Each structure stands twice: as C-alpha cells, then as structure tokens.
Amino acid sequence: MAGPEIKAPALREFPTVPALQPDATADVKCWVASEKIQEPLGFPGKLADDWQETHDRAIGRMGELLDKYRSLKVFMDACVHCGACTDKCHYFIGTGDPKNMPVARQDLMRSVYRRYFTPAGKMFPQLVGARDLTREVLDEWYSYYWQCSECRRCSVFCPYGIDTAEITMAGREILDAVGYGQKYSNEIIGKVHRVGNNLGLPGPALIDTLSGLEEDVKDDTGCDVRYPVDEKGAEVLLVTPSADFFAEPHIESTIGYGKVFHAAGISWTFSSMASEAGNFGMFIGNYDQLHKIAQRVRQAALELGVKRIVVGECGHAWRVAYAFWNTLTGIGAGANDPFAVELQKQLDPRYKQPAHICEVTWDLIQQGRLKFDKSANDHRIVTFHDSCNVARGSRMGDYAGGQFDIPRHIIKAVANKFHDMAPETIGERTFCCGGGGGVLTDELMDIRVKGALPRMEALQRVVDDNGVNFMATICAICKAQFSKVLPYYGFKSGMVGGVHQLVSTAIQLGNEQ
Amino acid sequence: MSLLFAILFYVAAAVFVGGLAYKIVDFARTPAPLKIPTTPAPISTPGVAFRMFREVVFFESLFKGNLWIWALGAAFHFGLALVLVRHLRYFLEPVPALIAFAQPFGMYAGFMMAAGLAGLWARRFLVERIRYISTYSDHLMLALLLTIAATGLGMKFVMHTDVIGVKAFFLGLMAFDIQPLPAHPGLYIHLACVALLMLVFPFSKLLHAPGIFFSPTRNQTDNPREARHLAPWAAKLEKN
Ligand code: HEM
Ligand code: HEM
Ligand code: SF4
Ligand code: SF4
Numbered sequence: 001m002a003g004p005e006i007k008a009p010a011l012r013e014f015p016t017v018p019a020l021q022p023d024a025t026a027d028v029k030c031w032v033a034s035e036k037i038q039e040p041l042g043f044p045g046k047l048a049d050d051w052q053e054t055h056d057r058a059i060g061r062m063g064e065l066l067d068k069y070r071s072l073k074v075f076m077d078a079c080v081h082c083g084a085c086t087d088k089c090h091y092f093i094g095t096g097d098p099k100n101m102p103v104a105r106q107d108l109m110r111s112v113y114r115r116y117f118t119p120a121g122k123m124f125p126q127l128v129g130a131r132d133l134t135r136e137v138l139d140e141w142y143s144y145y146w147q148c149s150e151c152r153r154c155s156v157f158c159p160y161g162i163d164t165a166e167i168t169m170a171g172r173e174i175l176d177a178v179g180y181g182q183k184y185s186n187e188i189i190g191k192v193h194r195v196g197n198n199l200g201l202p203g204p205a206l207i208d209t210l211s212g213l214e215e216d217v218k219d220d221t222g223c224d225v226r227y228p229v230d231e232k233g234a235e236v237l238l239v240t241p242s243a244d245f246f247a248e249p250h251i252e253s254t255i256g257y258g259k260v261f262h263a264a265g266i267s268w269t270f271s272s273m274a275s276e277a278g279n280f281g282m283f284i285g286n287y288d289q290l291h292k293i294a295q296r297v298r299q300a301a302l303e304l305g306v307k308r309i310v311v312g313e314c315g316h317a318w319r320v321a322y323a324f325w326n327t328l329t330g331i332g333a334g335a336n337d338p339f340a341v342e343l344q345k346q347l348d349p350r351y352k353q354p355a356h357i358c359e360v361t362w363d364l365i366q367q368g369r370l371k372f373d374k375s376a377n378d379h380r381i382v383t384f385h386d387s388c389n390v391a392r393g394s395r396m397g398d399y400a401g402g403q404f405d406i407p408r409h410i411i412k413a414v415a416n417k418f419h420d421m422a423p424e425t426i427g428e429r430t431f432c433c434g435g436g437g438g439v440l441t442d443e444l445m446d447i448r449v450k451g452a453l454p455r456m457e458a459l460q461r462v463v464d465d466n467g468v469n470f471m472a473t474i475c476a477i478c479k480a481q482f483s484k485v486l487p488y489y490g491f492k493s494g495m496v497g498g499v500h501q502l503v504s505t506a507i508q509l510g511n512e513q
Numbered sequence: 514m515s516l517l518f519a520i521l522f523y524v525a526a527a528v529f530v531g532g533l534a535y536k537i538v539d540f541a542r543t544p545a546p547l548k549i550p551t552t553p554a555p556i557s558t559p560g561v562a563f564r565m566f567r568e569v570v571f572f573e574s575l576f577k578g579n580l581w582i583w584a585l586g587a588a589f590h591f592g593l594a595l596v597l598v599r600h601l602r603y604f605l606e607p608v609p610a611l612i613a614f615a616q617p618f619g620m621y622a623g624f625m626m627a628a629g630l631a632g633l634w635a636r637r638f639l640v641e642r643i644r645y646i647s648t649y650s651d652h653l654m655l656a657l658l659l660t661i662a663a664t665g666l667g668m669k670f671v672m673h674t675d676v677i678g679v680k681a682f683f684l685g686l687m688a689f690d691i692q693p694l695p696a697h698p699g700l701y702i703h704l705a706c707v708a709l710l711m712l713v714f715p716f717s718k719l720l721h722a723p724g725i726f727f728s729p730t731r732n733q734t735d736n737p738r739e740a741r742h743l744a745p746w747a748a749k750l751e752k753n
Pocket of ligand 3: 090100147148150151152154155165168
C-alpha cells in the first residue's frame with residue numbers, strides 16, 4: 001500500500017487516557033463506492049452535483065430514521081455530555097483523536113440533529129453546539145463513521161446505554177442514501193446478492209473446496225469426515241462466514257465443525273444459497289439489506305428441509321442470527337404470524353433456533369458424546385478473546401453471560417493450559433480486535449493497527465506472565481484482523497485461531513486404538 | 514411582582530408538562546424494530562425492571578464507567594431528590610408525615626447537591642476530554658442549577674425569607690387564587706431560575722431523565738430466540 005508506513009503505537013505499561021490529538025485521523029478514509037457498486041443496492045451512484053439536493057436528501061433520510069428507530073431518537077436527546085464514555089473506545093485509545101471518543105462521534109450527528117430537529121438548535125445553534133449540514137460535515141461523517149467498529153463497548157458504560165454503534169449505523173445509512181457509500185462493505189453486499197457469499201465463491205467452487213477438505217481430513221485422521229453441501233434432509237444446516245471455507249486460520253475451525261458432527265453422528269449440510277453467515281447489512285445500518293441477506297438463510301432452510309440451524313464462528317453474524325433472525329426471517333420460536341410459522345413448524349422445538357456452534361459442541365460435551373485427548377493441545381497455552389458482537393450483542397445458553405462461559409468451558413474441555421486476559425479487557429468489557437463493523441479493509445490499516453492497541457497490551461501481559469502462545473476467538477473478522485495486525489506488535493500471525501480449531505486438534509473420532 | 518411570578522409559573526408549568534408529555538409520547542410511539550439490549554441483559558421482564566431500577570437509582574453503568582463522575586453525579590442527583598421531596602411541603606397541606614420526616618436530611622442534601630454540581634462543573638474545565646465535549650449549554654445548565662442551589666441555601670442559612678408566605682403563594686397558584694409573594698431578592702432569583710429550568714427541560718439534555726426509561730439497550734428483554742419481535746413498519750415489508 002502507498003502512503004506513509006503504518007506503525008503500531010508503543011504498548012503502555014500503565015494504560016492512561018491519551019492526550020487529545022485533534023484531527024489525528026481525520027484523513028484516514030476508506031474508498032468510496034463506485035456507481036457500479038452503489039446502484040444495484042438501490043443507493044444513488046454518487047453525490048448529487050448540487051449540494052442542496054444532497055443536503056435535503058440527507059436531512060430527509062435522517063428524519064425518516066428518527067421516526068423509525070427509537071434508539072436513534074432517544075440517544076440523540078438523552079446524552080448529558082457526562083464524559084463516561086470518552087476513554088472507552090479502542091480507536092480513541094489508539095489514535096488520541098478526540099472525534100473517536102464515542103460521545104464526540106455521536107456529536108458529529110447530534111449537532112446536525114439539534115440544528116434541524118430541535119427548537120433549541122434552530123434558535124440558538126451556538127449555545128447548544130448545533131451546526132448546519134455542510135459538505136465538510138458530511139466528509140467528517142464519512143471519516144469518523146468509518147472509524148467505528150460498532151463494537152458497543154461505549155454503551156456498556158453510558159448511564160443511558162447510548163450505543164454509538166446505532167448512531168454510526170444511522171450515519172452510514174444516511175451516507176448511502178446520498179450516494180456516499182463505502183466501497184468495501186457495499187461491494188461485499190453486492191457479492192452476496194449475486195453469488196451467495198461475501199467472498200464471491202460460487203457454488204461449484206465451494207463444493208470443490210470442501211471435497212478437497214474431506215480428502216485432507218481423511219489423510220490426517222483416517223476418518224471419512226464429511227463436509228456436505230446442499231444435502232436435502234440433513235438435520236442441521238450450518239451457516240458460517242465464507243472465510244471459513246478457505247482462509248487461514250478459519251478453515252481449521254471448519255474442519256472442527258465437521259469433526260464434531262461426525263463424532264456425534266449428526267447429519268448436517270452447508271448450503272450454497274446461504275454460504276454466508278455474515279450480514280454486512282447490519283454494518284451499513286440498512287434494514288432492507290439486512291433483511292434481504294437474511295432471507296437467503298430462510299430460503300435455504302425451507303428448501304433443504306432442515307430441522308436445526310446452526311451458526312459457525314463469526315461475531316456479527318451471531319449477533320444478526322441470535323438477535324435479529326427471528327425478527328427478519330422467523331428463524332427462532334414463539335411466532336404466531338403465517339410467515340414465521342411456516343418455518344418454525346419445520347424446525348425442531350427441542351433445540352435453540354438458531355444455535356451457535358459452541359452451544360452445540362458444549363451440549364454434546366455435557367452429554368458425554370464427544371471424547372477428547374486434551375494433551376494434543378499441550379503445545380498451546382491458550383487465552384480467549386471475546387468478540388464484541390458476541391459479548392455485547394448476543395447470548396449463548398440459558399442465562400445472561402453464557403456467551404462468556406460456554407466458549408471457555410469448551411476450551412477447558414479440550415486443552416489443559418488456559419489463562420484469561422485482564423478482567424477489564426474481557427467479558428462485557430472486551431476490547432474490539434480493531435477490524436470489526438466494516439473497517440476490515442486495507443485502506444484503513446492505520447486505524448486498524450492503532451485500534452488493536454488495548455487488546456495487544458492485554459495479550460502482551462498474558463504472554464509475559466503465562467507464556468500464552470495461542471489466542472482463541474470465535475469471529476471470522478477477529479481472525480482476519482489479528483492475522484494481519486499481530487505482526488505489527490511483534491507477535492506471530494499464527495497466534496490467533498478458532499475455538500473449534502482447538503476442538504479439532506483434541507477430538508477423538510472413534511477410530512483411535 | 515406576585516402577578517409576574519404567577520404568570521411565569523403558569524407558563525413554565527404548561528411548557529414543562531406539555532413539552533415533556535409530547536416528548537414522552539414521541540419516544541413511546543417510535544418503534545424499536547430490532548432487539549438491541551446491551552448484553553449480558555436480563556432474560557425476563559422482572560429482570561429488566563430490576564436492571565432499570567439499578568440504573569435509575571444507583572447509576573450502575575456509570576459506576577462501571579467512571580467513579581469520579583459517578584460519585585459527583587450521585588451526590589448531585591441524590592441531593593436533588595431529597596431537596597425536591599423536602600420542597601413538597603410548599604405544595605401540600607397538610608404536609609404528609611414522610612415528607613416532614615425527611616426535612617432534616619433535606620438541609621444537608623442542599624449542600625450535597627451543590628457540591629456535586631460544583632465538582633461536575635470543575636471537570637468541564639479541568640479534564641481535557643470533558644472540556645472538549647462541553648458546549649455552552651452544558652455550562653449554563655450547571656450554572657443554572659448551582660444558582661438555584663446557592664440561592665436556596667442562602668435563604669435557608671443566610672437571609673431568611675417568609676416560607677409561610679411562599680407556601681401561601683404556591684397553594685394559591687394551584688387554586689388559581691393569586692396571593693402575595695414575599696419580597697426577597699434571593700427568592701426572586703431562586704424562583705426565576707426554577708421557572709427557567711422548567712422551561713428548558715423538555716428541550717434540553719434534561720430529557721435524559723425520561724429518556725433512560727426508553728433506552729432500548731437497557732429496557733429490552735434478551736429473548737429474541739424465544740419471542741418474535743416485529744415493529745409495525747418492519748412487518749409491512751413481509752407483506753410484499
Ligand atoms: C430519572 C431521573 C434521573 C436519572 C436516572 C438521572 C441520571 C443522570 C446521570 C446518570 C447523569 C450523568 C452523571 C452526572 O453527570 O451526574 C446525569 C447528569 C445530569 N443530570 Fe440527571 N438524572 C435524572 C434526573 C435529573 C433531573 C430531574 C435533573 C434536573 C433538574 C437532572 C439534571 C442533570 C444534569 C444537569 C446533568 C449533567 C451534569 C453535568 O453537566 O455533568 N437529572 N443524570
Ligand atoms: C417552585 C418551586 C420552588 C420553590 C417555591 C422553592 C422555594 C424555596 C425556599 C422558600 C427555600 C428556602 C427554604 C428555607 O428557608 O427553609 C428553598 C431552598 C432550596 N431550594 Fe427551592 N424552591 C423551588 C424549587 C426548587 C428546585 C426545582 C430546586 C432544585 C433544582 C430547589 C433547590 C433548593 C435548595 C437546594 C434549597 C436549600 C436547601 C433546602 O432548604 O432544602 N428549589 N427553596
Ligand atoms: S461502538 Fe466501539 S468503535 Fe464505535 S465508538 Fe463505541 S467503542 Fe468506539
Ligand atoms: S456516557 Fe452516555 S451520556 Fe455520557 S457522554 Fe457518553 S454518550 Fe453521553
């Protein structure tokens with residue numbers, strides 16, 4: 001990549017709040033989507049030549065969103081500028097740019113909201129920090145709404161639960177509505193519609209890849225572990241992020257999923273129609289896209305006649321699946337409308353719908369249906385990185401916080417050496433990997449590296465104190481981001497991997513002597 | 514002067530009640546289309562009620578977030594709550610026993626409230642990042658509340674006013690029968706600022722008080738897999 005060399009900030013021995021460096025990352029911008037990317041999604045191809053038209057469209061869209069989303073409306077009004085969130089964002093910690101403080105990121109929009117939608121801002125703009133929407137403001141939105149990974153860490157600490165991610169989503173939605181979309185996310189969404197997954201891997205290539213995988217696993221284990229696609233009548237439909245099909249280290253977890261189903265004797269299948277669990281519709285805050293992408297899973301489930309729907313290791317995908325699928329597609333339970341009931345009567349009510357692969361594996365472990373040789377993982381000293389969307393946007397199991405325990409239970413069941421990172425950096429307070437929410441693109445490498453700082457500091461501590469050499473996680477984006485970013489901090493890229501990679505290493509497939 | 518204050522308070526009360534009611538209705542009728550509680554979140558309705566209780570009474574999230582702000586904010590709001598309870602004696606006749614009981618605590622509450630406000634205000638000057646996010650209105654709001662507290666404490670401890678007369682004035686207001694308001698500069702400032710506070714309440718960040726109850730990240734039950742959650746405008750998308 002051109003431009004100045006990107007350097008990781010130094011790890012701090014005593015993390016303190018950085019001094020403000022105004023506009024430090026104002027110019028870190030991702031590429032803007034072309035007309036060819038924008039138009040198929042129903043967005044204007046580019047900004048209108050006439051500013052007034054863009055202005056009116058943006059304000060109009062904002063008004064619509066304020067009427068559609070209570071979150072946005074309440075969050076615009078409720079913030080008291082108390083400052084509790086100011087030091088909670090990893091991008092602020094890494095860059096020192098004050099506009100990366102969550103409340104300041106919100107204020108980029110709140111200032112405009114006040115000006116156009118509140119009496120105080122209409123009459124006394126200076127007094128309440130209101131400002132007109134200008135081209136400069138829009139550019140600023142583009143910079144800073146694409147420097148937020150929608151990780152929701154700020155919302156944990158806000159006394160009113162103000163979730164900057166909701167405001168970022170609204171900001172991106174308005175930007176799309178005026179033809180100022182982000183290339184990375186919108187291009188990917190286009191691929192899902194055209195091909196079925198984020199990576200643009202067509203059905204035949206998928207089948208090819210997976211049969212190659214079957215051979216590899218056979219060579220490795222001597223077992224006929226299957227990785228089927230589009231098998232009608234299978235019990236389980238596994239929907240996983242497409243990176244799981246060939247990216248490293250993702251594929252190691254895919255191998256693990258297959259082994260778990262094999263060992264438990266559960267019939268399962270991937271789908272070429274729903275070969276993507278990720279849903280970038282959430283990142284751009286666009287309900288229509290979120291909805292359309294999710295429909296593919298519903299359609300696949302109906303066509304294949306599966307009884308259970310299980311989701312692979314992916315953070316935002318799990319949030320969409322867990323929290324939104326029932327709303328969007330009827331995958332879940334408890335519906336009484338014909339649209340959702342059609343699917344829900346097909347799904348087996350004895351299981352959680354959808355279920356996370358970790359829930360499935362942990363259930364099987366508890367039932368004694370999986371056997372492990374834990375010592376197979378003895379070369380690894382493991383820690384676990386909670387992915388933000390799993391931690392703060394979803395749940396696993398039957399109680400609040402199960403999403404923290406279940407992956408750790410699994411790790412401890414398959415490996416002997418496990419150490420958690422510092423408590424203020426895991427669980428609900430976990431730090432984002434720095435690459436989530438649609439910023440996993442090369443042009444944003446600068447903030448991706450800097451945003452990883454707090455996680456890298458916590459990792460360094462367990463590396464020093466406990467000799468940790470493997471950071472497990474259950475998110476495709478975390479895996480991709482860390483693989484790239486770890487070396488900037490002097491760690492090995494291969495240090496990150498999946499929970500089911502550990503499962504895969506230790507699981508006994510029944511043919512051991 | 515009595516007439517002036519009477520009009521002022523009628524207007525302020527109307528704006529306060531009307532504006533706040535409008536805002537609350539507006540919050541309530543705006544749908545929350547997706548389940549977005551910040552997890553881990555309670556999985557039952559009583560659990561959500563308990564979470565909300567902890568947020569409103571103990572500022573639980575703020576406690577996790579920043580101890581300084583929490584301590585100062587708690588001192589201010591707790592003081593404010595006691596002071597307001599104590600003030601009910603100007604509006605109720607006879608004074609309920611519970612409020613009479615709270616009177617002695619209320620006196621110190623005024624100091625607690627003022628100290629909290631002063632601390633919060635100091636942060637806006639001393640802490641670089643809070644200074645960065647502060648607007649004029651943030652400062653003015655604290656100034657306003659501090660003026661109310663200072664004049665109130667002044668009347669209590671420095672230059673007394675005729676509290677019986679004040680009570681007669683407000684009881685009269687409520688019966689649409691305007692009584693004379695005791696002449697007292699501290700009281701005039703106190704009351705003018707209170708009226709101003711009521712006037713700006715529905716248009717300012719003071720909406721955090723009703724807002725917290727409508728915050729989807731705090732008031733939603735974490736049960737998306739068990740119950741289908743559908744906003745009316747989202748349901749319409751399914752029809753075509
Ligand atoms: C449901 C009731 C309320 C709750 C739960 C609540 C909660 C909070 C919290 C958590 C904060 C942030 C911490 C702080 O700065 O103190 C805050 C700030 C504030 N509250 Fe409240 N509040 C309530 C009612 C009120 C009322 C009735 C008023 C005014 C008369 C008020 C005035 C303020 C002000 C001015 C601030 C900002 C302080 C600053 O500038 O730092 N609050 N509130
Ligand atoms: C119409 C409404 C109000 C009236 C008639 C009123 C009247 C008074 C009076 C007469 C006093 C002196 C008490 C004494 O000498 O014993 C006082 C004290 C005080 N007032 Fe108010 N006030 C009103 C509203 C408020 C509000 C909304 C606040 C807070 C935001 C407030 C804060 C205080 C404080 C802190 C004191 C001193 C401590 C105390 O006596 O409790 N007042 N008020
Ligand atoms: S959601 Fe995450 S990335 Fe966005 S402002 Fe909040 S803490 Fe920062
Ligand atoms: S913590 Fe919440 S109320 Fe406080 S400044 Fe941040 S967003 Fe605003």
